[in-house]
Amino acid sequence: MLRRVLAGLGVAFVAVGVAVAVAPSVADVVRFPAVPTVFVGGLAAVLAVATYVSRRNLEFRDQAAATVRASGLEGRFEPPRPGAEVDDQLADADRDALEAQLRERLRSVAVQVLAESEGWTEAEADRRLREGTWTEDRTAAALFSDEVPPPAQDVVVSMTGLESTRERALRHALGELQRRAGLDAEGGD
Structure with missing residues (x-):
């Protein structure tokens, strides 16, 4: 009932608004109230009273019945x-x-990437990784x-606690391997 009343009022207001927009002289004929805010x-x-009365009489479902009904539902797959x-x-x-x-694991991935991207044999790629001459x-x-000491800036960053030397080396190595594999790597230092 309330929706029909609101729909009717909405249609009436739209019709009056269109009429006033098309022919402003209609505003003189319709005689709007002196105080439209009232x-x-x-x-x-x-409308507030009508909404309050309709919601006051609303019955919520029984929580126990909702729990029983929900217990038969299938669990979600993650x-x-x-x-x-x-x-x-x-x-x-x-x-x-x-x-x-x-x-x-990372060494075996690096050997495969270097062998494919540089054309080296797996033994050559492994040797270059051990010697630190692959990059x-x-x-x-x-x-x-173990033959390549970390650069001084890595040690300084490690001492500040921002990033450990191992994390920084891992990030740089992964970035280099991504670049060699032809993947888009995010910018590093």
Whole structure:
């Protein structure tokens, strides 16, 4: 009922508005009230009271019935998140053993990327990784080679606590490998 009244009033106001816009002399014939805010305010008060009365009589469903009905619904499937396995290993495993395993996985990926992108054999790529001659970036080279010390700026950044030397070397190495693989890498330092 209320919707019909509101729809009727809306149509009437639109019709009057269009008529006044098309022919402004219609405003003299229609004779708008001297104080339109009183009219609009009264209408708003009537609608507020009508809404209050209609909501006061509203019955909400029984919570127990809603729980019983929801218990028969099928659970939602959550697909595994990429990297969840590594996160679980980080949370559960020995930190040093996990770092060695992650480093070895990254080494095997680096050997494959370098062999494909540079045309080296896997043995040559592995040798260059161990020697640190696979890239000009000393920070990236230090990740796979014990012979290449990290640059001084990496040590300074590590001492400030912003980023560890290992994290910085990992970020640089991944960026270099992405570049060599032809992937779009985000800008680094």
